[in-house]
Amino acid sequence: MRMRRHSLQQEEETGIDLTPMLDVVFIMLIFFIVTSTFMREAGVEVQRPxxxxxxxxxxxxxxxxxxxxxxxxxxxxxxxxxxxxxxxxxxxxxxxxxxxxxxxxxxxxxxxxxxxxxxxxxxxxxxxxxxxxxxxx
The missing domain is CATH 3.30.420.270 (Nucleotidyltransferase; domain 5)
Known part of the structure; x- marks a missing residue:
């Protein structure tokens, strides 16, 4: 029985923790949103000369x-x-x-x-x- 617990514990530890990667992705997303500039449009299309x-x-x-x-x-x-x-x-x-x-x-x-x-x-x-x-x- 002791061997069985040990093998289950090893399988759980071999998984990849994605939390740090998701943190980095969200920080990058916030950075790009904050630093981007938004163009203001006039609101109507005109026929320019x-x-x-x-x-x-x-x-x-x-x-x-x-x-x-x-x-x-x-x-x-x-x-x-x-x-x-x-x-x-x-x-x-x-x-x-x-x-x-x-x-x-x-x-x-x-x-x-x-x-x-x-x-x-x-x-x-x-x-x-x-x-x-x-x-x-």
Whole structure:
């Protein structure tokens, strides 16, 4: 009988303990979630104009979309042109050195696009870019 207990105990000890490996996997998962950055989208798709001199830029942190019918979208919300500055200031709290990318529809009014860019600059943003699609017509 004593031999039998000994053989069962040996079989149980030969198994692999996965607890430390699972701990490492969960720690890595938490690390990647905490360090990842999430892109904020404007909330509406626009038909950007094409430009031969368009070049790829690093992704901006704040996207502002201006539609053909004069709507302004920031962070998936339609906003008024007068409140663009306040929204940009609120979004800059997370990343003070962030850039603003204005995604204007090719049929959007130029005056409205300039007003949006001006409001972003008044909010303290140094880098305001206008999005375009590379390639000619």
């Amino acid at each position: 094409q430009a031969d001199t368009a070049s790829a830029q690093d992704a901006g942190n704040i996207f502002i979309a201006v539609t053909a019918d004069g709507q302004i979208w920031i962070d998936k919300q339609a906003v008024d042109a007068r409140s663009v500055r306040a929204h940009v200031e609120r979004l800059r709290v997370d990343q003070p050195d962030g850039a603003v990318v204005v995604q204007a529809d090719e049929d959007a009014r130029t005056g409205l696009v300039v007003q949006v860019m001006d409001q972003a600059r008044l909010a303290g943003v140094r880098d305001v870019a206008l999005a375009a699609t590379a390639g000619g017509r």
